Amino acid sequence: MNRRPVNDRARTRTRTRRRWRERGLAFTLLLPSLLVFGVFVFYPFARTFWLGFFETDPFGGRRTFVGLDQYTDTLTSSSFRNSLWVTLKFTLLTVPTGLALGLGLAILAHQKLRGMGFYRTVFSSTVATSVAVASLMFISLLSPSVGLINQAIRWFGGEPIFFLQSPGWALVAISAVTVWQNLGIIFIVTSAGLQSLPDDLYESARLDGASAWSRFVDITVPLLSPTLLFGFVVLTITSFQTFGQVDLLTNGGPLEATNLIVFSIFETAFRDFNPGSAAAQAVVLFFIVLVLTAVQFKILERRVFYGR
Amino acid sequence: MAGVSFNGTSKHFDDVVALDQLDLEIPDGEFLVLVGPSGCGKSTALRIIAGLEEATEGTLHIGGVDVTDVEPQHRDLAMVFQSYALYPHKTVRQNIEFPLKSRKVPPADRRAEAETAATMLGLGELMDRRPGQLSGGQRQRVALARALVRRPEVFLMDEPLSNLDAKTRVQTRAELSELHATLGATFIYVTHDQVEAMTMGTRIAVLDQGRLQQVGAPDDVYDRPANLFVAGFIGSPPMNIVEAAVERIDGGIRLAIGTGAFDLPESWGAAVSATGIERVAIGIRPEHLRIGDGPIDGVVRTVESLGHERHIVCELAGTDHRPGDLVPGDLVIVRQSADDPAPRMGEAIHLGAEARHLHLFDPDSGERIDP
């Protein structure tokens, strides 16, 4: 049919041409993504570094080169260190809790019982809530006046608890909103992970006499560890990016108790109009996330089992 | 002490009847092979013994005790899964020790037991590898070792060799037989492999669509299949089955096949007459068909030489065309020794068989008719 004889000597040429054609295709297909990433990730990332070297007036007009001053100021300022510390606490409050609760729900729903579809839908329902929605929903529980919890407390004759106005509670409250909002997606992801675990291992373990707890510890956790690691890393990264809850519920207060790092960056850039300082904070944040993720991988990777 | 018996045991999955009123007694120490086509309920039967599936009806006894409601962890048996079900994140040693761990055996003893079992199966150097780093045959042995270390009285194996290549398979087959001889435990072994079925068990149980078709020593099942299903299922190439009209002649009956016919001695006459049927299904194993003189006419379609033997596929003269087939007419396969002279393709031949090698079946019920 379409047989095309090829001269022996033309072989290398043919191959080179083919390779170039592939490369051209690859480039064309990647172009849209590369453009978007280039313009909205790589370029601004570099520019953020650069901005960190300048101090500006609140109106974006005047710029002064200050070298590393803003970086050192950022690193040494007590407010920034507080943000870091708050963010760290927030991460500790949300990530393990979220994972444990999500996994718990997934295990609870991983049974062959009638009506399980309903429970699965319920447990995954919080993915349908956005940060704004979740935050406002929690107002219905936490507000000192309308909040159902405080209504109940008052009804029983107690003093209302100012969840969002007291430094002791505010971060916990923000964390509760976050855990609740994340629950759905963690549930979905861990459920998917559970479903992909082979049944025969559990059956074999039962024959081997393993208790339910031993089956969980010896089989579920190790086999689910890639999913859990994935969840751990992703949740950690997102916890370092939390903004909406704070913006809507506490505005970083009281006493900076909920001044998460991203909120601090945002405030610095768009409320104090100090983009240089914000950029410096952002760069520091980036390196922290980078190091943290690397460390998590290093530490956890050893405990993760990646299949055959 | 640890015989297993099914008593009217059934298992339904919604509409599907996976096991249908199974009655089967497996004495202590027997090596029973369960065979049958895919989906016939072999795995289900095994899983009911293990307690992984609950019977819908009937009971199950192990060692004379009704264990229908006993949890799997409390039945004293070990199972080797088709997939081996090795814990992929544990080393070979941890895999083998796992059943002992849940029984709270002290670590030192556990280790010793695992070593012994591993040595016995030649796993000595592999103890610290993960299953992912083992070949199929090695995995199979780890699964065996894990079962062994428990010293259960009943071993269940669900197609444990199906993932192995031909050579490892031959070897492992032999090892399993040795093991059975050594341990004296009851083995219940599921397979759909002909050779395994014939060579490994003290008895074979043949299942089809959840029903027990026949149970007996391998040779008995091969030589006297209880019905058409067993006849067609056991043996490779399978038994040739040809339908024939029954004509009564004096001193016996005559079975007409295509343009030819077999005359059968008197003894059969009574048996066939008793059933009162007009047509009969004749079964003849390929090795019992002779080319040369004989009452049946045919044409050689293909000659397949396997080196030590030859399979000759013949089309019978005067039989029906089956739509969809590339080849018209009823086909029969003749097994020939490589030493015999080979016919040519397209050659017209005559086929015969000794009467004692014929199997007769009722074509409707499928039941065997014995003289």
Place this chain on the structure above:
Amino acid sequence: MAGVSFNGTSKHFDDVVALDQLDLEIPDGEFLVLVGPSGCGKSTALRIIAGLEEATEGTLHIGGVDVTDVEPQHRDLAMVFQSYALYPHKTVRQNIEFPLKSRKVPPADRRAEAETAATMLGLGELMDRRPGQLSGGQRQRVALARALVRRPEVFLMDEPLSNLDAKTRVQTRAELSELHATLGATFIYVTHDQVEAMTMGTRIAVLDQGRLQQVGAPDDVYDRPANLFVAGFIGSPPMNIVEAAVERIDGGIRLAIGTGAFDLPESWGAAVSATGIERVAIGIRPEHLRIGDGPIDGVVRTVESLGHERHIVCELAGTDHRPGDLVPGDLVIVRQSADDPAPRMGEAIHLGAEARHLHLFDPDSGERIDP
């Protein structure tokens, strides 16, 4: 017109030499079977013909034309994959029409072509199903139909039957042979199944580690394996290989095995002497070993009855223990007809074979020694 020839073709994957200087001429219209153990390069060879893999060295000609650098879509051939590679989201009809679509055949013609191919393979009623709803055998036919509809001059098939159950396999084997006869195209067929290798091809090519070991008619390869590898690979159960010391006696040579020995006629003497070796590997096919009188002593370990025949595994007296095995000593397998009297397990026996059935090999190079 569409013969295929490899000319010093090699394929390297980094360090792995998948194909090593292959020279092989496949004439137009031949049914060549490629066999060899897993990883020997069978698929690689096929994929090089298809153009899916680029040869590292050497060239490939199809129909006398060098196609080494022609893209797969421009070579006129069709391939049936081991996995069938049916598009799971397309119906049977769409699968069959798919290759025509890319060739811009008008829809009406496409449909007609697909119908023809489907009818030929008995797929008429299945045209609107998806592959997931088909049995293995039916899928195989769809894959064939998809290949057929292109009417190529070369068909490549990579273990197409390996996923089928025993019965469907026997049937499809016959259909493929018919197809080859009908179309007259060149078929190149990869398998690692003994029976397929022996029965389907006009010639067999045996590969090992990327090297061609032997090519020839199936019976030739079976009867005169060119080296130890081919001897051990072709035949099931495999040829028994036993090492023996060479002693020169007058009028021939004597080969000592364990406590016994074979005396060989003069004709062998010269051949063995010419190689100057002290030890020789003797190959004897299981069907050529006789139990009864003979020079070799052994003990029966297991007797496996397959119904029509029996395999008797014997341990040779005076041979070595191999660590890791459950059973000590050199083992040989004897193939017996079911009609012969069966020995008991543990019985001491004598084994013998006719000299014309012995194969001798140089144990170091593995090469055959012919008288």
Place this chain on the structure above:
Amino acid sequence: MAVETIPASAPRAVPPTVSPERRRRRRRVRSFLNYVALTIAAVVVLTPIYVTIAFSLQTGPQALQFPGSMWPGELDLSVFRRVFEVSGIGRYLFNSALVAALITVGQVLTSITAAYVFAELEFKGRNLLFVAFLATLMVPAEVTIVANYDTIVSFGWLDSYQGLVVPFLATAFGTFLIRQAFMGIPRDLRDAAKLDGYGHMGFLWSVAVPLARPAIAALSVFSFLLAWNQYLWPLLITNDDDFRTVQIGLRTLASSNITEFNLVFAGTVVASIPIFVLLIVFQKQLVRGLTSGAVKG
């Protein structure tokens, strides 16, 4: 092997047979306990949603009269109508839907093409590019937000759909997800398509994409959810009511109606209904897309 070291294990050591009734009762108790646990968990998860809905249906002091406030007042749905009148939430919903849909379509397309490159095409520098893609996951959007704001300003894209959509048209996560799906397609299919006469594009659209449907569906749902839920970016780049998305609309609603809780809660309910519907419809695809190996590295 020392048999003696193995503790009692034979079936005879097992609790003697339980009667079928006892066993059935035990099983019923166990599944009852399971349902109790499931139901408690469900109640806890649903509480914020429930209370929000209940409050949206109550007015003024009614919402403060515990325990009556736990139950919705009269089923007076007029508050939902008011939400639409007061806050232009209809427009916000439309904007969110449009923006999320555009982002979803864009992300799916760019992910498919990029994933194909990383799964099927070989060229020098591919791994480097892939690492660069993955690196974008490591850069929190907030880090670049100042610079991105300036970029959007210089493009004149404030208060525009482009500004809301374009920066999110590529996603490393999606590329990764779809790449996994593509890599799961048997090589044989790729080869078969080649022999059947198809080049890369033919294979991509007529074989790879249909086969990667579960992953694509999962990505679509994810993209849509994330886009719908975006907060910081739209907050920053929209000042004009015509381009506000529903999340920002909610924020505005909440801050401009500080005392009308029922209105705010009704807005919250309205804003989440579309996504709830989407979730219920696509839940299976989401899980299926994820089980097809996307999550496990």
Place this chain on the structure above:
Amino acid sequence: GGDDDADPAPATTEADTPAPDPDDGPAPTDPDSGDAPATTAADAPDGDPPSELAALCPVDALDDADGAVTIEFWHSMTVELEETLRSLVTDYNASQDRVQVNLVFQGSYNESLDKYLTALRGGTRPNIVQLEETALQLGVDSDGFVPLQACVDASGYSFDDYIQRTVSAYTVDDVLWPMPFNTSNPILYANRAALDAAGVGPLPTTLAEIRTAAEAIVESGVAPNGLSLTSSSWIIEQLFGLADVEYVNGANGRETRATEVLFDSELGLEVFTWLHDMVNDGLATYVGSGDDAEHFIALALGQAAMTIDTTAALRSVLIGARDFPDVQVEVGPMPSIGSRDGGVLVGGAALWLDAETSDEQRAAAWDFMTWLNEPEQQATWHAGTGYVPIRQSAIELPAVTDLWAEEPEFRTAYDQLVAGIESSATAGPVIGNHAQLRERAMVPAFEQMYLNAMPPETALQQAVAEANAVIADYNRRTGN
């Protein structure tokens, strides 16, 4: 008309007497735009005569416009305030066909300001933006606005009928920057029913009296707290105004740029101590920022009996209270520390005219603003919200007289505004980043006292230090 492109940078206009500012750093390096002026308005030489200003606001441009001129108006009014404003705007749009005003809600004053400043960096800007009184210096420094003095000069507009203090509060160096509009000051809100039950007679007028009343309330068990308290530092600034004491230096920032706060004093400590003790003695409950109206809800729910907040909330509070039969709203003047030598500050917000507007839009905006401040509109505005009517003649209108007769609560704020003297202290502090000073320095100090019982001395020192740092940072960054 003609030129659609109005001069965006009224660099000629300027606000401050040139503060002798020695630390004007080295020549700034500008990475991106070399053309930005190295000096800001505040540094420019003084003294452009008003006549030149008038050119910036061609008030007759509307006559040449073809069709209606549309202007966008960013506001921060919520609930009843927004409703009233909306209906006013609707009336205005209906009353004539030359100008069409579009109202856009942009969140709180701070958010609105943030958005506006963000938009200065590029982006769509409104024509009119409603900014809190604290934004005065920032508005001047930003180069973003046309001083309304220009329109006044161009049209010869007279402020005679205005309450003078509302105008002078927004005037810096004789230049009026934004148009005064919604003017407020804080008043004391109380639940008369609770006070009666606790045996408290007339409303307290000093901090000390509040404390006494609170003690009576708590002791009698009428409510768990006497006062509900927010973190608003506006109220603290008002206390200084009432006492006629300046809050920052430079004559409250009105003569020279402020460089430090002045509340590091006996008076400051007295205020801090009072606040600290009220909360820590269990007499007041701290409810947070107050943005969520929790301080009022605390009154409604009987958690407290008094609170202090803007008169602008009056209408909403009266409406909301109808739902609570146990609550009888009574209001009184803003309590003082002791003396009432000064007066309450002019609070609320004013309307700024964006500089990136066309001539027609400037004229339209001016037309709208003057309409909005006409006595009739001010009366409506007052009655609908509680804001003080800033036109003297407005209080003669029946709309106001009837209202005052029926709901005398509404005159409280007016009375205390007009009672105040005119001084730099009562004109209110002018601080560059006033909002930030409140957020960064004051709120944390209050919260430290309320939530962590920090001693008032320490809290005060912390507030002072932080406030001075905030001011210094602003001055450095703006080159002052």
